[in-house]
Amino acid sequence: MVKANNSPWRDAPANTDSTTGSGLRVAIVHARWNTVIIDQLVAGAKKNLLAAGVLEENITVQTVPGSYELPLAVQRLYAASQLQANSSVQGISATDLLSSPTAEVTGSANAASPKKPFDAIIAIGVLIKGATMHFEYIADAVSHGLMRVQLDAGVPVIFGLLTVLTEEQGLERAGLGNSGMHNHGEDWGSAAVELGLKRRDWA
Template sequence: MASELKNLSVFSTDNLPDISKRRFAIVVAEWNAEVTEALFEGAYQTLLHYGAAAENVIRGNVPGSFELSLGAQWFAQRNDIDAVIALGCVIQGETKHNDYINHAVAQGLTQVGVNTGKPVIFGVLTPNNQQQALDRAGGIHGNKGDEAAMTAIKMLGLQQQVYSYSPKI
């Protein structure tokens, strides 16, 4: 669903797992800091609200969104990290750089998740302009950071379900 029709901060909270002992890494792109700092705040507060301990949330900064994949990989390779949330913002602009960056980041983060078996969440805004970015970073469309944190929580719940499944005979 297009985000102009959905508030990114509204989601189902049914059957969420206990995350009080889970450890999260949030990797934040420094480029477009006005937007990415708001995304971080949303993700961080959502994790705390749903039970994460503040000391179990680690932040790492990377220069731009392109570097999110490697930053996420470094955190995902750590045994003490359960999920990684990657936050960035690549605005359309006048050239096609956003197409190349967004595609590379999406593929890179997907590969990190598949290779490590850990949730690696794509929390990267891909708006056409600054106002659209602000609208999705705590503005009229909610906060993609909230949504990214909730996605990490739900993926940990699914992981728990999958690995604790035992068929009834």
């Protein structure tokens, strides 16, 4: 079955060329609940980042236990990338900085050369409604948290949080269901490229 893509991102001008995103640095932070759906969403986001020319080496993927942890992870990851870019210390990875943001790190096995801050961060999680109010509280907190980080930091935070009533609804939105719905992760990859580029124009 051909997947219908009714997304408003599908014709986004920034993603029409395979080199458009070649100068961008993008992070994906995802939760580890509902991994079948999550893995597909992350793959979709990566697919469209790469298709828009974002280099594999400029895509950072990190995980957190659950969606509730997404806002802090996005905030710290972005701060670490800023620190990394500003640091005169060579050979510090974002992971080093996350674990020791103020320390003088003298390099490590996974060290990367200093890079610029992330142009956009995609936060991905899947919340499935249960029998209690848990879903409502987490969905509300994460939505507001991600918006706060986005506005406080001035970096595009792509909202990749599915808040679904059933697992089937989640599978559908990851392109894994029977309805022919496309993978929403692809939209988020495209949105990250478009917003990453627009943010530079808005600077």
